[in-house]
Amino acid sequence: MATVANSVPHEILVEVDPFIPADQQKASGYCSFRIHCINISYPQGLHNRWHPDIPAFATVKPGQVFDIHCVDWTGAQIGNNDTSDDIQNIDLSKIHNLSGPIAVEGAEPGDCLVVDILDVRPFDKMPWGYTGIFELENGGGLFAREFNSRAAKAIWDFKGIYATSRHIPGVRFAGVSHPGLIGTAPSHELLATWNAREGALIEAHANSVPPVAYGPLEKGAYVGQDLEEEVMKKIAREGARTIPGREHGGNCDIKNLSRGSRCYFPVFVKGANLSVGDLHFSQGDGELSFCGAIEMAGVIKFSTSIIKGGIEKFALKQPIFLPSPIDPLYSSKLVFEGISVDYHGDGKQYNMDATVAYKQAALNAIAYLQKIGYTREQAYLLLSAAPVESHVGAVVDSPNACVTLALPLGIFEHDILPKEEGLTKLNFGQCAIRPSSHLTPAHAQDWMSINEVTG
Template sequence: MEVDEGEDVLLETRDAFDGQMRPGVTEADFAGMDAGVIHPLTGPVAVKGAAPGDLLEVEFVDIQPQPHAFSVIFPGFGFLRDVFTEPFMVHWNIADGFATSDQIPGVRVPGASFMGVSGVAPSHAQLSEWTRREAELASRGGVALPPDAGGAVPIAGVGATHGIRTLPPRENGGNFDVKQLSTGSKLLLPVAVEGALFSTGDAHFAQGDGEVCVTAVEMGATCTVRFRVLKGEAERQNIRWPRFSREDYYIAPEWAAPRRFVATMGMPVREDGVNEGENLTLACRNAILNMIDLLQERGFSRDQAYVICSVAVDLKVSNVVDVPNFVVSAFLPEDLFVG
């Protein structure tokens, strides 16, 4: 569709697995699923007047969840994919502002709905450059998935073989999984093509900062957005990367830290005692592993603990100056638990 600035635009979105994780699905069904259809997006929406060099402001006016959601541990994916190698399925019921599940009894996750993927269309030059740099990363042994027509919509045309994957975010936006981009927030995206061509999807009912098992409380949702075009601002200020803001942040102090919490720390020291100084990735890993240990002490299974970390535990960089041991903290809200 094509819209004017200031119009409310209502977008019906599908869940991140395109409806494959419906109620009744179990771990036994995972093998038959199509991984190529991850991240179905609703769009593109053309915004009248938007042109290359502009900055597009996207205000998230409302995000209404569907009643069913899910979280999964999917073998081969996630931050601790070398540790968690078996599938695990969690179905959530969303009602009265909370998500609850028979698979993780005693836990009630408060809702803070947001869209995991939001972005504008890249230019042909950006497509070429990003494909080149990700191929170069892969050639150095890094993880970057090349273009693949599998699961692409539409199947025909150049997009299926030359389009970029939706898994990583880039300069045009994409799969941020930033939970603070909830109702009332504003996302700023540099425009690269006429009309900007905005798309969104991958709605989450709740998520911990980090989304460590690779899924949050995943759902379909109805998202209402409103656009404003800041003429020439991306070019004038040389803004290449997305930004976001929220004016009423002060009413949500739990984003800084929950009112009641317990936290674990991680530092860059391996289990064999080797100190990998200033390694934030290892510090993150250790913070989560320590939190999983804490949750197991409280009676949760290792799989349950990993999912709880993904949907409700916030990873925060506590310091990057106290060499060699940078600190990452994992915050667990105590109000999560009922009974």
């Protein structure tokens, strides 16, 4: 007979509703400092800036297993529909919405926080996610300038471990679900270092579109706890934006940091103050389109432990991790190469530039997928969302670094291999894009051509 007494459920430390905007979770919650603080009874444990003055929302003991609910990275700004208006108009001052911070008893600066990711899954009541191409002037992406990016998106439906999309027909693949963003809180000294070095980069490229970095911004800053107004103002004024990864972890978007992974994080403040968010159902290496994974809201399960003095013991300048033992098996792949020459652009020769090489490999794959019938937008989104693999082939053969991008054959419902007679071009429609009246002439022509094909 089942025993109730010894069946203790794992505690949920942060609870959220994925359909309510992050800064409106629980009507009695804390409003941004720009509105006067409200006395609350039920803080919600969300925040969208990194700052050591954000207090721990909850505390756990080493070895304790616990669950964390996460909203999607935009805080419910994106809908399950067939328009990209929400992508176009997204407010990037409000991202990412992280759950936490969670303090671990006994963790001290200089230690290593060991985090076991025991499970990652979408909410049962929200079995869908999305991938987006952002506007050149609002977020951009890897090919923002090359494509003069305009908003587009694909909605993905989850059925168990598999994802399919009405906006990118003909593909089905198993997800490698993972947190895109996870990290410990910075110290005041580390935060000052981030702001100084990134501020200098912004100053050197003041007119860059899209921006080269995102400095502290008071607009949109949010902490879902009852803080004194002056503390919240300080956090908003100094807090680091969550867009890039840094020494503490953060937004590294590593697809293999998934269920079953073990992570080793440097500790900079008492308790470590772990935060997590930006859950992904799936992602390819590189996350090309800025919102390039299959973004989702969901639940992540953790257990933690501490290695005293771990930063010194392991020369821990940044996190290290053990990959998950669970990975979708796609053994057959079509591999595209890229080198440090912008042959899809102006033909410029670069010296050992792996980013240029990666971009050329991805552009080669996009051009190939267009030969099969996918639009450029569909191909761009697919390479971001599907479990493609990228590797550095060589960085010693001057002047050309070589990077590869591997497209799993098993995700396609049709044959995509090269044949003597050429490739069979099919009609896959189009993803959700902006109306043609708002597109550049080239995009408008692409859209009209698709409509002519589909009738």
